Amino acid sequence: xxxxxQIVFYSMYGHIYKMAEAVVAGAREVEDVEVTLYQxxxxxxxxxxxxxxxxxxRASFAHIPVAKPEQLAEADAIIFGTPTRxxxxxxxxxNFLDQTGPLWAKGALIGKLGSVFTSxxxxxxxxxxxITSFHSTLLHHGMIIxxxxxxxxxxxxxNEITGGSPYGASTLAGGDGSRQPSENELAIARFxxxxxxxxxxxxKG
Ligand SMILES: Cc1cc2nc3c(=O)[nH]c(=O)nc-3n(C[C@H](O)[C@H](O)[C@H](O)COP(=O)(O)O)c2cc1C
Numbered sequence: 001x002x003x004x005x006q007i008v009f010y011s012m013y014g015h016i017y018k019m020a021e022a023v024v025a026g027a028r029e030v031e032d033v034e035v036t037l038y039q040x041x042x043x044x045x046x047x048x049x050x051x052x053x054x055x056x057x058r059a060s061f062a063h064i065p066v067a068k069p070e071q072l073a074e075a076d077a078i079i080f081g082t083p084t085r086x087x088x089x090x091x092x093x094x095n096f097l098d099q100t101g102p103l104w105a106k107g108a109l110i111g112k113l114g115s116v117f118t119s120x121x122x123x124x125x126x127x128x129x130x131i132t133s134f135h136s137t138l139l140h141h142g143m144i145i146x147x148x149x150x151x152x153x154x155x156x157x158x159n160e161i162t163g164g165s166p167y168g169a170s171t172l173a174g175g176d177g178s179r180q181p182s183e184n185e186l187a188i189a190r191f192x193x194x195x196x197x198x199x200x201x202x203x204k205g
Contacts, residue, residue, distance in 0.1 A: 001204075002032050002033060002034040003030075003032060003033045003034070003076045003077070003197065003200045003201045003204045004033070004034050004036075004074060004075045004076050004077075005027045005033055005034070005035045005036070005075065005076065005077045005078075005079065005193075005196065005197050005200060006035075006036050006037075006038060006067075006071070006072065006074075006075040006077070006078045006079070007020050007023050007024055007027070007035065007036070007037045007038070007078075007079045007080075007081065007193070008038045008039070008040060008067050008072070008078060008079070008080050008081070008096075009037075009038075009039055009040070009080065009081030009082065010039060010040045010042075010081070010082055010083065010090050010092040010093050010096075011039070011057070011058075011061065011081070011083065011119075012044075012049075012052075012054045012057070012058065012083060012090075013053075013054055013057045013083075013173065013177045014057035014058075014060060014061070015083065015119040015171050015173045015177070015180070015181060016081045016082065016083050016117075016118070016119050016171075017039075017057075017060070017061045017064075018171075018180065018181050018186070019081055019117055019119065019169060019170075019171055019181055019185070019186070019189045020037060020081045020117075020189075021037075022169075022181070022186040022187075022189035022190045022193070023079055023081070023117060023169070023189045023190070023192055023193035024037050024193060025190055025193065026189065026190030026191060026192065026193025026194035026195075026197070027079070027193035027194060027196065027197040028193075028197075029190075029193075029194050029197075030194055030197035030198050030201055031201075032201060033197045033200070033201060035193075035197070037064055037065075038064065038065055038066065038067035038071070039061065039064045039065075039066055039067065040066070040067055040092050040093055040095075040096035041066055041067075041092065041095075041096065042058070042092060043091060043092050043095060044092075067096065069096060069097075069099040069100045069102075069103065070102070070103065072100065072103060072108070072109060073103055073106075073108040073109065075112060076112060076113065076200045076203070076204055077112060077113035077114070077115070077146075077196050077197065077199075077200035078109075078112060078113070078114055078115075078143075079114075079115045079116070079117065079192065079193065079196055080093065080114070080115070080116045080117075080134065081116070081117045081118070081119075082116070082118055082130065082134065083118065083119045083120070083173075084118055084119065084120040084121075084125055084126045084127065084130045086126070087125070087126030087129040087130060087133075088126070088129070088130055088133055089118075089130055089133070089134050093134075097137050100141070103141070104140065104141055107142060109141040109142060109143055110141070110142030110143070111142065111143075111144065112141075112143050112144070113143065113144050113145075113146050113196055113199060113200050113203070114135075114138035114141070114143035114144065114145055114146070115145070115146040115147065115168060115192060115196045116130075116131045116134045116135065116138075116167070116168045117131070117168045117169040117170060117189060117192060118130045118131055118168065118169075118170045119163075119170060119171045119172070119173055119181075120163075120170070120172060120173065121172070121173050121174060121175050121177070122172070122175065123161060123172060127163060127165065127167075127170040128165055128167055131147075131165075131167040131168045131170070132167055146192075146195065146196050146199060147165075147166045147167050147168055147192075148164065148165070148166055148167070148168055148169060148188060148191060148192050148195065149166065149195070150166065152164075152188055152191040152195075154184050154187055154188050154191070155188065157184055160182070160184065162182060162184045162185055163181075163182075163185045163188070164184065164185055164188035168192060169185065169188040169189035169191070169192045170185065170188075171185045171189075172185075
């Protein structure tokens with residue numbers, strides 16, 4: 001039976017969506033894995049999305065199905081993508097995870113792999129805190145945390161501004177959101193997808 005990898009994200013301006021597509025591509029490089037991409041439900045009213053200039057970006061990935069919390073139980077590994085909000089995950093992802101109490105009560109996610117990627121506006125705006133604080137929820141669920149090891153040499157890049165850390169892939173959107181994920185950041189995201197899928201496949205054995 002195929003190893004099942006779910007990528008579950010929220011994105012307001014499209015950066016995390018682009019990173020999520022790269023994670024999907026990386027995971028799909030591994031044989032015998034079934035990879036599905038989901039987004040979590042939006043909580044922000046349409047008129048606010050319009051006012052903050054997010055409607056067009058959100059429309060570009062409106063075709064991605066919306067996750068239901070109980071679906072997580074079907075996965076062997078779940079890779080979560082969230083933009084930073086004040087150094088933490090976004091409310092949309094928090095709200096989604098806060099509906100996983102019934103899964104927690106059954107221990108439905110125990111032993112599954114969990115991994116996180118993120119996006120911030122600024123270089124030091126909380127990428128690592130967002131990912132590591134997200135890990136607490138995954139550990140409460142009994143999940144096994146997977147990051148990005150330094151065998152991914154792109155983590156060492158010093159010749160350009162780049163996201164990506166041993167905690168997970170990341171990108172920098174810029175204060176006005178105009179910066180897009182760089183090739184280095186997308187490659188780290190592909191690595192993370194592939195790495196999680198490889199371990200999940202071995203564990204499923
Ligand atoms: C309420 C709010 C809080 C934010 N907090 C931070 C922050 O703490 N650090 C930071 O660098 N960027 C912060 N940002 C910028 C977002 O992280 C940025 O818009 C996001 O990473 C872009 O990803 P997306 O295009 O997938 O939505 C914040 C944005 C909002 C709306």
